[in-house]
Amino acid sequence: MGAIEGRVLDALEKDLALKFGRKVERRPSIQMPADAFHPARSQYFSSFILKKLHALFEERKTDVFLAVADVDLYAEGLNFVFGEAEFKGRFAVISITRLRQGFYSFPENKSLFIDRAKKEAVHELGHVIGLEHCPDAQCVMHFSNSLLDTDRKSASFCSPCQARLEKLTR
Numbered sequence: 001m002g003a004i005e006g007r008v009l010d011a012l013e014k015d016l017a018l019k020f021g022r023k024v025e026r027r028p029s030i031q032m033p034a035d036a037f038h039p040a041r042s043q044y045f046s047s048f049i050l051k052k053l054h055a056l057f058e059e060r061k062t063d064v065f066l067a068v069a070d071v072d073l074y075a076e077g078l079n080f081v082f083g084e085a086e087f088k089g090r091f092a093v094i095s096i097t098r099l100r101q102g103f104y105s106f107p108e109n110k111s112l113f114i115d116r117a118k119k120e121a122v123h124e125l126g127h128v129i130g131l132e133h134c135p136d137a138q139c140v141m142h143f144s145n146s147l148l149d150t151d152r153k154s155a156s157f158c159s160p161c162q163a164r165l166e167k168l169t170r
C-alpha cells in the first residue's frame with residue numbers, strides 16, 4: 001500500500017515463498033485508504049485497512065493477501081501494531097514504519113530493517129494460516145510487544161509451530 005522500496009518487497013517475496021512453499025505474486029500498489037487515518041492519533045487503523053482489502057479483492061477467493069504499508073498502524077486497545085491479520089482468513093497488513101532504526105532516532109541499519117520486515121510478514125501470514133501466538137520467545141509466532149521482542153525472536157517457526165503449519169497447509 002503506497003510507495004514501498006523495491007528491495008523490501010524483493011526480500012519479502014523471496015522469504016515468504018521459501019517459508020511457506022507457495023508462489024508469491026506482487027500486485028500493483030494500491031492507495032492507503034484515507035478514511036483509515038485517525039487524525040488525533042496520527043495513525044492508521046489496521047482493522048479498517050483489512051476491511052478495505054476485503055472489499056477490493058473479494059473476487060479472488062483463493063488468494064491470500066499481505067499488504068505492506070509505510071504508515072504507523074494501531075489496533076483497538078493498543079498504542080501501535082507492527083501488523084494485523086485475520087485469523088484463518090485471507091488478509092493481513094504489516095507496517096514497516098516502526099521497524100526502522102530511524103523511527104527511534106538511531107542510525108539506520110538496512111539489514112536489521114529487512115530482517116524485522118521478514119519476521120513481521122511471516123508472523124502475520126502465520127495467523128492467516130491458523131497459527132496462534134507461541135510462548136517460545138525465539139519463535140517467529142511469538143507476540144512482539146516491542147521492537148526488542150521482534151529482534152529477539154528468530155525469523156523461523158519453532159518445531160511445534162512448524163509441525164502445525166505443515167498440518168494446516170496440507
